[in-house]
Amino acid sequence: MTKNTPVLECENVVKELGKGAGKVVALKGVNLALAKGELTLLMGPSGSGKTTLLSILGCILTPTSGIVRVAGESTEGKTAEELANLRRKHIGFIFQSYNLFPTLSAFENVRIALDVIGQKGYPAARRAEEVLRDVGLGHRLRNFPSNLSGGEQQRVAVARAIAAQPSVVLADEPTAALDSENGHAVMALLARVAKEQDRCVLAVTHDPRTLGYADRVVRIEDGLIVGEERRPQGLDAPEITDLTKRRKANA
Numbered sequence: 001m002t003k004n005t006p007v008l009e010c011e012n013v014v015k016e017l018g019k020g021a022g023k024v025v026a027l028k029g030v031n032l033a034l035a036k037g038e039l040t041l042l043m044g045p046s047g048s049g050k051t052t053l054l055s056i057l058g059c060i061l062t063p064t065s066g067i068v069r070v071a072g073e074s075t076e077g078k079t080a081e082e083l084a085n086l087r088r089k090h091i092g093f094i095f096q097s098y099n100l101f102p103t104l105s106a107f108e109n110v111r112i113a114l115d116v117i118g119q120k121g122y123p124a125a126r127r128a129e130e131v132l133r134d135v136g137l138g139h140r141l142r143n144f145p146s147n148l149s150g151g152e153q154q155r156v157a158v159a160r161a162i163a164a165q166p167s168v169v170l171a172d173e174p175t176a177a178l179d180s181e182n183g184h185a186v187m188a189l190l191a192r193v194a195k196e197q198d199r200c201v202l203a204v205t206h207d208p209r210t211l212g213y214a215d216r217v218v219r220i221e222d223g224l225i226v227g228e229e230r231r232p233q234g235l236d237a238p239e240i241t242d243l244t245k246r247r248k249a250n251a
């Protein structure tokens with residue numbers, strides 16, 4: 001993989017869902033290439049195929065036809081286990097509803113994600129702590145999800161997604177359950193995750209508050225990419241600076 005190879009891409013991806021009379025062509029030939037160091041938003045009306053595309057790029061669903069490449073590696077012909085390995089190695093996921101284990105602390109939620117990929121013991125514990133400090137939660141390591149705000153829970157979810165250093169982070173409506181301040185904080189964090197850590201971050205969203213953080217906005221309608229715009233961003237955006245300050249204060 002050369003420096004300019006897209007870290008995540010799909011070519012002519014078609015996806016049929018359902019059967020018989022209920023069959024829907026959710027994606028009708030999607031081409032998309034995503035680079036490192038960028039936060040891309042995928043926006044479009046309800047039912048346009050956003051979640052289907054995110055699931056295909058994340059190797060959760062396989063396309064009916066077309067090609068997906070993760071870190072330069074084609075997913076074509078791979079078994080479910082090989083796809084799971086590709087996913088574990090390269091992709092971190094963030095969901096609207098955080099999906100944290102309610103009976104585990106913030107620290108344990110992150111550490112268990114490392115455990116699943118074979119990183120155990122002291123190095124994993126140290127990494128879990130480091131990444132939680134990095135998202136501004138150094139003072140909340142032992143808190144359970146029920147004792148964290150929605151924004152803090154989502155930041156634990158971001159920490160969990162990036163703990164194993166994936167080259168790609170996929171987020172499905174990451175701000176939908178958050179109030180304004182927390183929505184901004186999480187988007188600032190995702191922008192930083194993309195830029196400072198040279199990752200490809202793709203977020204499906206309906207939320208107009210997210211626009212100011214994006215490098216690129218891709219629009220999908222009725223299973224097809226219908227347009228995109230570039231939005232030059234810098235780490236000097238006020239919210240990002242604020243978050244960085246807060247993170248340092250929490251460390």
Ligand SMILES: Nc1ncnc2c1ncn2[C@@H]1O[C@H](COP(=O)(O)OP(=O)(O)OP(=O)(O)O)[C@@H](O)[C@H]1O
Pocket residue numbers: 017018019022023024025026044045046047048049050051052053
């Ligand atoms: N399991 C399924 N069987 C049949 N059709 C499905 C299935 N899942 C989704 N669809 C259809 O595929 C199309 C794309 O759905 P998808 O969930 O990807 O859209 P979306 O843009 O994420 O929508 P939303 O913003 O409402 O979450 C829709 O028409 C949806 O009804």
